[in-house]
Amino acid sequence: MLIVQVFVHVKPEFVDAFKAATLDNATNSVLEPGIVRFDVLQQQDDPTKFTLIEAYIADDAPAAHKATAHYARWRDAVEPMMAEPRTNVKYGDVHVPY
Template identity: 65%
Template sequence: MIITQVHIHVLPEHVDAFLVATLDNARNSVQEPGVIRFDVLRQADDPTRFSLMEIYRDAQAPVAHKETAHYARWRDTVAPMMASPRTSVRYEAEFVPTSSTE
């Protein structure tokens, strides 16, 4: 499994539009065969900060994800909404409940 957490800081005036675009991307992403989970999280104490928790079946799945039309649409739509460039961190799974991988 490949796990990536993306950290995003959105300009306050774009939060609603960012969320619409991001939820569209997430709904399409979970339809991809290589995507196990695609969670959209908003920071509780700062509504302009978001995190995407992306869990992929294998190393090819994130590559395939970035080749989809919905990812390209999301990337291009939200780029001007960012307060700062998004960052990401890759993780290796040490424990994932069985129900998350089936």
């Protein structure tokens, strides 16, 4: 399993639009056969910061995800909303109870 945390800092005026676009992407992403879960988290003390937690069945599943129409729609919509480029960290699972 591959788990990816994506860190996104959004311009304040785009928080609601970012949430809407990201919820659309997450809702469609969990329907993909290679995705176990797709969480969207908003930082409590700074609502312009988000973390996406994406859990994939295999190392090649992110490439399949990035080839979907909903990912392309999300990527293109949110790029101008970001205060800085998004970053990510990849993890292997040690214990994931799902």
